[in-house]
Amino acid sequence: MRDNSTPLYQSLADELRAAMNDGRLPAGARLPSVRDAARARGLSINTVLAAYRQLEARGLVEARPQSGYFVRSRLPSPPAPRFGDGITRAQPAQPSVLDRIAVAVAAQTDPATIDLSLACPKGSDFYPGERLARLVAELARRQPELLSDYSLPPGPARLRREICRHALDLGVTLAPDDIIVTNGCMEALQLALRAVTRAGDTIAIESPTYFNLIPLAEQLGLKTIEVPTHPDTGMSLDALELLLSERRIQAVFTMPTVHNPLGTSMPVASKRRLAALANEYRVPVIEDALYAELQFATPLQPLVKAFDRDGWVIVCSSYTKSLAPGFRIGWMAPGRFHRQLASLKFCSSVAQPALLSEALGAFLESGGHAQHLRRLRRAYAGQIDRLRGIIDDAFPPGTRATEPSGGFLVWVEMPEGCDANQLFDAALARGISITPGNLYSPSGRYRRHIRLSGCYPYTDRHIHALHTLGNLAARQLGG
Amino acid sequence: MRDNSTPLYQSLADELRAAMNDGRLPAGARLPSVRDAARARGLSINTVLAAYRQLEARGLVEARPQSGYFVRSRLPSPPAPRFGDGITRAQPAQPSVLDRIAVAVAAQTDPATIDLSLACPKGSDFYPGERLARLVAELARRQPELLSDYSLPPGPARLRREICRHALDLGVTLAPDDIIVTNGCMEALQLALRAVTRAGDTIAIESPTYFNLIPLAEQLGLKTIEVPTHPDTGMSLDALELLLSERRIQAVFTMPTVHNPLGTSMPVASKRRLAALANEYRVPVIEDALYAELQFATPLQPLVKAFDRDGWVIVCSSYTKSLAPGFRIGWMAPGRFHRQLASLKFCSSVAQPALLSEALGAFLESGGHAQHLRRLRRAYAGQIDRLRGIIDDAFPPGTRATEPSGGFLVWVEMPEGCDANQLFDAALARGISITPGNLYSPSGRYRRHIRLSGCYPYTDRHIHALHTLGNLAARQLGG
Numbered sequence: 001m002r003d004n005s006t007p008l009y010q011s012l013a014d015e016l017r018a019a020m021n022d023g024r025l026p027a028g029a030r031l032p033s034v035r036d037a038a039r040a041r042g043l044s045i046n047t048v049l050a051a052y053r054q055l056e057a058r059g060l061v062e063a064r065p066q067s068g069y070f071v072r073s074r075l076p077s078p079p080a081p082r083f084g085d086g087i088t089r090a091q092p093a094q095p096s097v098l099d100r101i102a103v104a105v106a107a108q109t110d111p112a113t114i115d116l117s118l119a120c121p122k123g124s125d126f127y128p129g130e131r132l133a134r135l136v137a138e139l140a141r142r143q144p145e146l147l148s149d150y151s152l153p154p155g156p157a158r159l160r161r162e163i164c165r166h167a168l169d170l171g172v173t174l175a176p177d178d179i180i181v182t183n184g185c186m187e188a189l190q191l192a193l194r195a196v197t198r199a200g201d202t203i204a205i206e207s208p209t210y211f212n213l214i215p216l217a218e219q220l221g222l223k224t225i226e227v228p229t230h231p232d233t234g235m236s237l238d239a240l241e242l243l244l245s246e247r248r249i250q251a252v253f254t255m256p257t258v259h260n261p262l263g264t265s266m267p268v269a270s271k272r273r274l275a276a277l278a279n280e281y282r283v284p285v286i287e288d289a290l291y292a293e294l295q296f297a298t299p300l301q302p303l304v305k306a307f308d309r310d311g312w313v314i315v316c317s318s319y320t321k322s323l324a325p326g327f328r329i330g331w332m333a334p335g336r337f338h339r340q341l342a343s344l345k346f347c348s349s350v351a352q353p354a355l356l357s358e359a360l361g362a363f364l365e366s367g368g369h370a371q372h373l374r375r376l377r378r379a380y381a382g383q384i385d386r387l388r389g390i391i392d393d394a395f396p397p398g399t400r401a402t403e404p405s406g407g408f409l410v411w412v413e414m415p416e417g418c419d420a421n422q423l424f425d426a427a428l429a430r431g432i433s434i435t436p437g438n439l440y441s442p443s444g445r446y447r448r449h450i451r452l453s454g455c456y457p458y459t460d461r462h463i464h465a466l467h468t469l470g471n472l473a474a475r476q477l478g479g
Numbered sequence: 480m481r482d483n484s485t486p487l488y489q490s491l492a493d494e495l496r497a498a499m500n501d502g503r504l505p506a507g508a509r510l511p512s513v514r515d516a517a518r519a520r521g522l523s524i525n526t527v528l529a530a531y532r533q534l535e536a537r538g539l540v541e542a543r544p545q546s547g548y549f550v551r552s553r554l555p556s557p558p559a560p561r562f563g564d565g566i567t568r569a570q571p572a573q574p575s576v577l578d579r580i581a582v583a584v585a586a587q588t589d590p591a592t593i594d595l596s597l598a599c600p601k602g603s604d605f606y607p608g609e610r611l612a613r614l615v616a617e618l619a620r621r622q623p624e625l626l627s628d629y630s631l632p633p634g635p636a637r638l639r640r641e642i643c644r645h646a647l648d649l650g651v652t653l654a655p656d657d658i659i660v661t662n663g664c665m666e667a668l669q670l671a672l673r674a675v676t677r678a679g680d681t682i683a684i685e686s687p688t689y690f691n692l693i694p695l696a697e698q699l700g701l702k703t704i705e706v707p708t709h710p711d712t713g714m715s716l717d718a719l720e721l722l723l724s725e726r727r728i729q730a731v732f733t734m735p736t737v738h739n740p741l742g743t744s745m746p747v748a749s750k751r752r753l754a755a756l757a758n759e760y761r762v763p764v765i766e767d768a769l770y771a772e773l774q775f776a777t778p779l780q781p782l783v784k785a786f787d788r789d790g791w792v793i794v795c796s797s798y799t800k801s802l803a804p805g806f807r808i809g810w811m812a813p814g815r816f817h818r819q820l821a822s823l824k825f826c827s828s829v830a831q832p833a834l835l836s837e838a839l840g841a842f843l844e845s846g847g848h849a850q851h852l853r854r855l856r857r858a859y860a861g862q863i864d865r866l867r868g869i870i871d872d873a874f875p876p877g878t879r880a881t882e883p884s885g886g887f888l889v890w891v892e893m894p895e896g897c898d899a900n901q902l903f904d905a906a907l908a909r910g911i912s913i914t915p916g917n918l919y920s921p922s923g924r925y926r927r928h929i930r931l932s933g934c935y936p937y938t939d940r941h942i943h944a945l946h947t948l949g950n951l952a953a954r955q956l957g958g
Contacts, residue, residue: 137617140616347691
């Protein structure tokens with residue numbers, strides 16, 4: 001029933017808000033298109049737009065380019081990780097941390113376990129598996145020698161050309177000869193770290209950081225210094241500059257664009273400053289850009305590499321998260337370290353499979369990638385919203401979660417009194433796998449944090465598992 | 480015209496010897512089958528056999544199981560590398576060595592260059608490229624998720640099962656859980672070396688050794704000690720035991736079965752002793768078994784790993800040379816170092832492409848591998864004979880070459896006065912690529928040695944290039 005004293009747009013906004021509150025429009029749901037809503041209700045386009053914009057201004061819905069308005073999760077603002085004790089010298093990774101990574105990975109290969117945390121897309125139709133399969137099959141038929149010929153570096157020219165073309169979208173101008181193709185991003189990071197450090201060196205890393213970096217640094221005999229990293233502003237550049245000015249670090253490892261595990265990005269001005277620091281202090285910055293193509297907002301924000309003057313930034317990435325999880329094809333642009341890296345790659349693993357490198361080059365050249373990325377970004381933006389909505393419903397009050405700028409990872413801070421390691425054990429006993437926060441810190445911080453992943457299409461089983469997890473967390477509070 | 484005073488078998492033997500001398504039966508040629516020769520000449524089977532056996536006894540032909548008799552090259556006996564100065568402390572690899580490797584590899588990707596040296600099969604019908612291509616295409620069609628799903632360690636169970644089944648032929652009993660799948664053999668070697676050493680350690684290596692090991696060891700901060708390695712007897716175990724007893728080495732790297740670059744194998748009794756030394760001194764032995772399946776004689780001789788009691792031998796291999804050069808799929812069985820290696824593999828490159836690992840598993844399971852290997856061994860035995868024959872014809876007198884027990888590599892020692900580095904430059908100027916001997920020694924030994932490869936099916940262009948090379952070598956002697 002319409003109240004004539006209320007503006008038309010306000011009635012519509014109120015009605016939609018009520019639907020959100022009682023669950024008819026859950027987090028992640030798409031509002032009707034402006035045109036459809038106007039037609040269905042006999043309203044003008046401008047009236048509907050005014051209603052939607054009010055909801056947007058109040059943080060209840062968000063507009064996504066070319067796809068419409070979506071209901072946002074009502075989860076509270078992202079956490080500010082506490083660094084009361086400032087910069088901390090790292091401890092060696094505890095064996096139990098490696099064990100937890102191993103258990104979490106092993107659990108994912110067991111179909112009986114529900115994985116809620118790993119960043120390993122499986123069984124998803126978000127990726128063009130069938131199209132890639134047709135391409136691979138056709139290439140194998142037309143060029144069977146790709147299977148029986150030896151693969152040699154530096155990898156197919158077409159693939160390297162396409163990598164350069166797509167890097168332009170991230171503000172980076174590269175030539176095919178700047179590119180070294182690798183076995184996924186992990187190999188690129190590993191080679192970069194080996195090339196620019198020696199055992200006994202110290203590197204600055206973000207806190208939290210990508211978990212695999214911790215055993216890798218330890219195995220290479222590197223000391224790590226955790227630099228406080230805020231979801232909104234990224235690695236503290238003041239802290240980093242202090243370390244650089246004291247000559248205490250030989251390299252910097254950073255994931256400034258869609259961070260793992262935070263899911264958020266460093267502002268562009270800070271990226272510019274980070275590149276300037278690398279060049280001024282002549283200290284290599286290893287930039288992990290694995291999720292950069294999965295930024296939700298377009299145009300994409302540029303990488304740190306975009307502001308690199310003298311080649312001190314080594315950028316590493318891959319198509320593992322953005323296009324072809326099964327290919328394991330990554331790349332790096334090592335700047336001034338190109339010669340060392342080309343040699344190191346050759347004596348570390350020689351090359352990649354020719355068939356898959358060529359198929360990837362062909363797919364990228366065909367122009368399908370831009371369209372696929374648009375679809376994938378929308379899908380993951382929806383997944384993230386849905387995940388944040390479920391966290392909001394399922395976890396105890398006081399839980400906070402980051403608001404990712406891309407990708408499919410959310411960093412969750414549970415209230416004081418929760419223990420993520422105990423939660424890991426309790427969840428695993430129920431066939432649910434998560435990664436506890438201390439995996440992401442060499443000194444074992446983040447004991448009430450977990451990373452959750454929205455890379456799996458949600459089934460009832462997943463949603464039920466997330467609720468179970470929330471209940472287990474609530475139980476830790478003695479509720 | 481038959482001379483009745485000469486036995487029938489002797490007439491036949493003389494006739495064949497004449498044909499070998501005047502080139503009608505060149506090195507590598509197959510004699511008519513015993514049955515065909517008997518039928519064609521109206522002789523008994525026993526008479527033909529007697530003639531063939533005389534030629535065999537005189538070293539002119541050789542019998543190969545299930546394929547017949549082949550004309551042997553008349554090249555002199557293999558060289559005994561000189562180690563007048565005994566064990567030598569290594570020098571860092573000269574940059575020019577790395578440059579030569581890079582030039583040789585780059586040359587191979589240039590279709591205008593004729594490569595005579597690299598171990599990179601290309602454009603060969605020795606490998607079942609079409610059958611693998613059909614398998615890959617079919618698998619991609621039936622299971623497109625292999626391209627869009629994440630690959631996780633430890634790799635497909637079927638592939639690991641098949642690796643174990645085939646390892647039995649090399650005397651090694653393994654379980655699928657013992658296996659870590661890798662990006663080719665090179666990654667396996669690299670991980671093994673990283674797992675068992677720390678910067679500053681010293682490792683014992685063969686001299687000559689696989690060239691890529693030298694920059695790898697240097698990059699890892701490892702010192703190397705070159706242990707004299709004879710084509711007939713392998714690495715000197717007396718020298719090695721001295722080093723072990725003095726606690727001067729933290730690991731041993733060896734390629735005892737079809738060595739690269741020698742092409743020859745260590746006797747089985749020595750392999751047994753090497754395994755015993757590793758277990759007695761508790762020092763890890765990294766055994767590179769890349770060419771072991773390509774041994775010419777069957778049953779295959781066992782690996783060092785076959786005699787490993789307590790898991791001190793880390794065996795590394797791959798299907799790159801034996802089945803699918805384009806797949807880049809290798810494996811390792813790290814024995815007592817399994818846990819470290821599994822962790823190191825995960826934080827170094829995570830996994831391999833699922834589609835290719837599954838396709839390889841399917842091919843191996845189908846039973847096609849044994850038949851393919853039989854064919855490949857025959858092909859390479861023929862190539863090697865032919866190569867040795869051409870070396871004999873084309874190179875200056877006094878040239879010696881190893882007599883490989885498998886694979887497709889021959890190690891050539893040119894006479895005093897030849898210089899392999901100058902030969903490299905002169906050959907490259909004529910569009911021919913070789914690898915000079917000092918690439919195979921960290922201290923720059925083997926300045927008049929080159930490695931030649933028989934992995935390319937011989938064309939007139941190849942044969943002409945080998946003759947050009949021989950002429951260039953002769954010219955160095957001022958002939």
